[in-house]
Amino acid sequence: MTCDPLPPSPFAWREEGPRWVLTMHQVPLAQVEPAGHAWVVRTLLHHVAPATEPPSRIAVPSLQRGKAWLARWAQCHRDAIAAAVRAAMAVPQRS
Numbered sequence: 083m084t085c086d087p088l089p090p091s092p093f094a095w096r097e098e099g100p101r102w103v104l105t106m107h108q109v110p111l112a113q114v115e116p117a118g119h120a121w122v123v124r125t126l127l128h129h130v131a132p133a134t135e136p137p138s139r140i141a142v143p144s145l146q147r148g149k150a151w152l153a154r155w156a157q158c159h160r161d162a163i164a165a166a167v168r169a170a171m172a173v174p175q176r177s
Contacts, residue, residue: 093156095149102145104152109167112155114148117141123148125155127166 093111096103101115112125125138138155142148156163 102149104149104156106163106167107171109170111163111167112152114142114145114152116145121145121148123151125152127159127163 092106094105096105096110101113103110104112104114110126110129112123112127114121114123116122120141120143123138123140123142128137140151142151
């Protein structure tokens with residue numbers, strides 16, 4: 083039995099070709115993408131809120147392990163992520 087690790091709502095996974103992106107309210111927070119024989123996990127929170135933690139980048143052996151790592155990361159940083167997403171959503175989008 084396989085199960086996609088998913089942090090509780092309002093987090094969601096979005097598939098973008100071979101890449102999987104973890105979002106909150108459609109705001110990209112992190113991604114898992116193939117890199118040769120491994121998968122690379124990257125946090126993107128620094129794009130949403132530059133004053134937050136520096137980006138993380140790690141290699142994992144599978145997509146499932148990458149999703150699990152990001153699920154734990156999202157739970158550990160839930161408050162900071164929510165604050166950054168709220169701030170990002172309050173800024174008017176430029177067209």
